[in-house]
Amino acid sequence: xxxxxxxxxxxxxxxxxxxxxxxxxxxxxxxxxxxxxxxxxxxxxxxxxxxxxxxxxxxxxxxxxxxxxxxxxxxxxxxxxxxxxxxxxxxxxxxxxxx
Amino acid sequence: xxxxxxxxxxxxxxxxxxxxxxxxxxxxxxxxxxxxxxxxxxxxxxxxxxxxxxxxxxxxxxxxxxxxxxxxxxxxxxxxxxxxxxxxxxxxxxxxxxxxxxxxxxxxxxxxxxxxxxxxxxxxxxxxxxxxxxxxxxxxxxxxxxxxxxxxxxxxxxxxxxxxxxxxxxxxxxxxxxxxxxxxxxxxxxxxxxxxxxxxxxxxxxxxxxxxxxxxxxxxxxxxxxxxxxxxxxxxxxxxxxxxxxxxxxx
Numbered sequence: 001x002x003x004x005x006x007x008x009x010x011x012x013x014x015x016x017x018x019x020x021x022x023x024x025x026x027x028x029x030x031x032x033x034x035x036x037x038x039x040x041x042x043x044x045x046x047x048x049x050x051x052x053x054x055x056x057x058x059x060x061x062x063x064x065x066x067x068x069x070x071x072x073x074x075x076x077x078x079x080x081x082x083x084x085x086x087x088x089x090x091x092x093x094x095x096x097x098x099x
Numbered sequence: 100x101x102x103x104x105x106x107x108x109x110x111x112x113x114x115x116x117x118x119x120x121x122x123x124x125x126x127x128x129x130x131x132x133x134x135x136x137x138x139x140x141x142x143x144x145x146x147x148x149x150x151x152x153x154x155x156x157x158x159x160x161x162x163x164x165x166x167x168x169x170x171x172x173x174x175x176x177x178x179x180x181x182x183x184x185x186x187x188x189x190x191x192x193x194x195x196x197x198x199x200x201x202x203x204x205x206x207x208x209x210x211x212x213x214x215x216x217x218x219x220x221x222x223x224x225x226x227x228x229x230x231x232x233x234x235x236x237x238x239x240x241x242x243x244x245x246x247x248x249x250x251x252x253x254x255x256x257x258x259x260x261x262x263x264x265x266x267x268x269x270x271x272x273x274x275x276x277x278x279x280x281x282x283x284x285x286x287x288x289x290x291x292x293x294x295x296x297x298x299x300x301x302x303x304x305x306x307x308x309x310x311x312x313x314x315x316x317x318x319x320x321x322x323x324x325x326x327x328x329x330x331x332x333x334x335x336x337x338x339x340x341x342x343x344x345x346x347x348x349x350x
Contacts, residue, residue, distance in 0.1 A: 053253045061260075064185040068230055071182045072267075074175030075223045078165075079278060081143060082220050084150040085162045086285040095277050097284060 003037065012037050143171065172219040179226035186233035190240055201236070205229050212275070220282075224275040231268035238264055 003010045012033035016023045027033040087098045143164050149157040165171075183205065191198035213225045238261035242254075 050252050054256055057253065057256065060189070064182060064189065067178060067185055068182040068234070071175055071178035071230065072227060074171070074178060075227045077143060077147065078171060078175060078220060078223060079274060081147055081150075081161055081165055083278065083281060084147060085158060085165060086282055087158075088281050088285070089153070090151070095281055097281060 003033075014040070143168070172223065176219070176223055176226065179223060179230055182230045183226065183233055186230065186237050190233070190237045201233070205233065208232070220278060221275070224271065224278060228268065228271040228275060231264055231271050234264035235261060235268055 003012050005011075009029050010033075011029050012027040014025045014027065014036065016025060027036045083095055088095050089098050090096075143161075146157055146161045146164055150161055187198050187201055187205075191201060208229060209225055212228060213221055217225070238257055241257055242261065245254075
């Protein structure tokens, strides 16, 4: 998506991939080109906002995720220890009593 | 809360810093001492790895490790509570009414799931269920507050996380059910985190349930329950333990 100057005239292009080939579509230099450029610019802004929002959300969750993961790791560890201690074993991911 | 912020700064100060609950260490407050007394779990992990391979001789060591390191239960119990508290803070923000309502809801769930006389393992597993439950609540609340389309990458991320939290919730419930089922069937071990004042001495240990056999019926004959030194806050009581604790599983 870009404005390109051809023979002193600015033309707006979009690139569309279909399979292995990339098609370059011209939108001319008039109203249609301006509208396409605005749409693309708005879409880019939305994507950027989404990226920022996602990064912010991930950052907010990082600390609590780490805490939860540590707690879960410890719980799993102690559960496994107790089950092994009482004579259970894991068979194909499932805990069973040893006979 | 926004009204409070605009109207009265004093109220904001109170609302923004809710008094920490006595039983739940806040992440900030607990970070320092928790870091300092963080237990070394690698010996336990090493023992578990050997036990996983079917090494029965390691089982007494494993039991002794569980018995002699009550700080493991304490540490991971605190971590689970801190995780719950952090999720609660994320959900409720400055809304004290919401956070207190959620705490009451969690307390009621905890009481219902753990019941009375829950072992430390039961408590840990219940806390794991609750942490996953709060996580599900958080992502549901965020989705409700901002119902953007599913094509939005933020919405997709939240949806994935909500599904993941839900899977963790179900897996935690399953684990609690499995542990209760298996430990009840073995009738061999009960791990209790006892305060020093309530330590169950050998004299008070319940021997009436000892019937000479495991609940499984066809296992080895048993002797009176093995008990441990009273100096430990942590007691691994085995009502129907065959011979001594140290010899269980060794043969």
